[in-house]
Amino acid sequence: MRDRLPETIDTAPLKTSGREYRGSLSVLGMARLAEILRDTDVPDLQISLYAGRDAGGVTCLQGQIEGSLHLTCQRCLERMAFPVKIDVRLALVHSAAEAERLAEAYEPLLVENERLVLRDVIEDELLLVVPSFPQHDATEHCSLPTYREADISVVEEEKPNPFAALASLKRN
Ligand SMILES: [Zn+2]
Known part of the structure; x- marks a missing residue:
């Protein structure tokens, strides 16, 4: 059974029955993430999750977030x-004791009052992957601010041209 994304997941029934969720989620309303975003002009995130017990009996939340x-x-x-x-x-x-017993394959997610606020969980996952010092990578266009370009061109003009110096030596 596959449901649309709920706002909250009741975790108590997950011990006996698993559920699949699939849907889209806007980054709007993620206040902590908003502080590091340039803008929210992006398509909704695509989410697919399974909540329930794994083969080893661990109650888990697993799946993918794409966007x-x-x-x-x-x-x-x-x-x-x-x-x-x-x-x-x-x-x-x-x-915390339960978290320490976990296999390394899992990250612990503390559940309070048998309830998960899905948007908060997704936001936490996003915050973990956003770099603290984002930079365009080498294959992308990374344009320096114009004032720096101007500085660089002035420096280049002032550099003596070694070939011009060589040419004047040859003339002598
Ligand atoms: Zn850049």
Whole structure:
């Protein structure tokens, strides 16, 4: 059975029955993420998740988050698209002791009051993958601010041309 994305997931029934969710989610309303986004002018994130027990009996939330975020390149200060494809592998735990017993394949997700706010969970996952110093990569256009371009051209003009010096030597 596959449901649309709910706002919250009741975790109590997951011990006995798993559920699949698929849907899209806007980055609008993710206040912590908004602080590092350049703008929210991106298509909705595509989410597919399974919530339930795995073969080993661990209650988990796993699946994928796909989409794109708009960040500010810290080199040229222009907008850069940051593609996101996150494999979610979270184990639902109720205490730190339970988290410590987890297999390494899972990250612990603390559940309070048997309830998960899905938007918060997704936002946490996004915050983990956003670089602290985003930069266009080498294959992308990274345009330096115009004042820096002007500085560079002045420096280049003032450089003596070594070939001109050589040519004058030859003339003597
Ligand atoms: Zn750049």
